[in-house]
């Protein structure tokens with residue numbers, strides 16, 4: 001069992017995957033982690049859609065956009081590297097109290113629960129919301145706002161946290177096509193330490 005920090009260091013964004021399905025039980029455990037996440041006033045405004053049939057996953061994959069910092073030839077998963085499941089996260093605006101902090105906490109729990117089984121993920125906001133709702137059969141549910149989707153699968157690459165160089169935040173690939181993800185140093189983000 002790694003320390004929590006080692007776990008969080010490796011719980012990164014993954015964008016290329018092995019052609020090996022994620023077990024249904026793992027996906028449902030990730031959903032359960034999201035379902036029980038903390039939320040403002042315990043209002044529980046989030047709803048989910050699970051996509052794991054290969055045909056529907058392939059359709060979803062056409063409606064998401066990968067790695068804006070990289071040329072598509074580098075950032076998009078090729079055939080055989082695509083995710084094997086997606087989870088869509090909706091905000092139910094028919095309920096009071098919708099807020100993005102709740103969505104962020106649920107996404108954090110969902111992706112951590114998946115990573116506990118070695119399942120990597122990519123939270124995706126650059127998506128075709130209208131087409132995804134249609135694919136999911138939810139286009140007539142006007143009060144359901146598609147917040148994001150999470151692509152899931154067993155990673156086919158590594159991702160390393162690296163020191164930031166000259167204030168540059170974009171991730172990049174190294175010679176092994178592994179992701180390098182610069183993070184700002186503690187000295188920059190810790191504003192007060194009394």
Ligand SMILES: Cc1cc2nc3c(=O)[nH]c(=O)nc-3n(C[C@H](O)[C@H](O)[C@H](O)COP(=O)(O)O)c2cc1C
Pocket residue numbers: 011012013014015065066067068122123124125126127148159171181
């Ligand atoms: C709200 C949110 C939306 C994101 N949308 C996308 C996306 O549409 N496509 C993509 O490839 N990555 C997306 N990402 C992944 C980020 O690019 C990634 O988290 C960031 O580069 C830092 O990498 P890390 O997660 O490994 O720390 C998103 C992440 C978050 C939190």
